[in-house]
Amino acid sequence: MNFIDTQQSFMDYIRDPSRPLPDGMTLERMTVYRELFFNNINGFVSGAFPVLKSLYTDEAWLKLIQQFFVSFDCKTPIFIEISQEFIAFLQTQYQTVDYDPPFMIELAHYEWLELYIATVFDNEKELSITAEMLTELPLSLSVKATVTQYHYDVQHISVNYQPTEPSEQPYSFCVYRDEADEVIFLQLNPLTAQVLGFICQSQACYLSDIIVWLQTSYPQMSAETLSNGCLQMLQQLAEKGIICTLADAQQNNSKHTVI
Structure with a gap:
């Protein structure tokens, strides 16, 4: 042998x-x-x-x-x-x-995300973004953050609480690592989850892109209302380090502005 x-x-x-x-x-x-x-x-x-x-x-x-x-x-x-x-x-x-349990896979994924976000490597090209920069620079989801959705109330599951049926409305979360390297599970409302999902899929997009997209999803709301609400939301997400801009994107945006 x-x-x-x-x-x-x-x-x-x-x-x-x-x-x-x-x-x-x-x-x-x-x-x-x-x-x-x-x-x-x-x-x-x-x-x-x-x-x-x-x-x-x-x-x-x-x-x-x-x-x-x-x-x-x-x-x-x-x-x-x-x-x-x-x-x-x-x-x-x-x-x-x-x-x-019927929620076995969702609970396992929820628990795994904590380890994943805790150990994912930083992206050196990521730059924090201020409120003033939100309207000018392309936005990206930080590599230290992810958006996910579950049909079971996974955040409350324990030996004493084990739901047998999925919820009527899904639960959305952003799991991210803050500046102190602590992993945070942030439950999202539907609009915030949609905006973060759009940023994630686009990889890099501008606030104007998000507003245009939101207007197609919420035609009953004015552009001003959507813009103001979205800007406030993005400011909060930027403060937490969930969204950022990339060094390459910032350089490209500066070149484009000069031209």
Whole structure:
């Protein structure tokens, strides 16, 4: 057996001990290896999803992690990204059972976002934007912020509160990292969620672009009302560092102004 085959048999047994032992390896030795790998995976997943874990018995949770460990082909060797792989497993491969909560995937995603935003790298090209600059410079969503929407009241879920049906109206959030590196979950009203979604999809847009878009969505409102309300909203978001401008965009805007 060549090295690649030996390595594959080693990995196969680590995942599933019902497979044959690798050549030349004892059961005791392979058990130690397997426990080390599994305990690492279990530790990272359990630490990333404490609320979801609290809704399961210890036996049921270990069974879920075991299924993830055995069956899912993780695409990254980076331990901090294991939680993202677990989300992918739940979304694409896992078959729910009777005791799984209906909000399982949404709650897991909600919890994962905290780790993601806490560890995402800063974009050195991002520049903070003042109230006076909002009308002049292109706006972008900070790399340290993301907008998401859920159909369950995930922010309040606990052992004592487990909704069985989705809400009539979705819950929108902006999850961002502030200047003190604290992760904040900001619940959004529908209009703010729409504006942030538009900025995110556009990657870089001007206030005038947002107003034109809003006028098509809210034709019953005057341009002045929309402009004033939107400007006030964007000022608050800029103060929190949720929206920004990019150095390249600022330079391009200056060149355009001169011309």
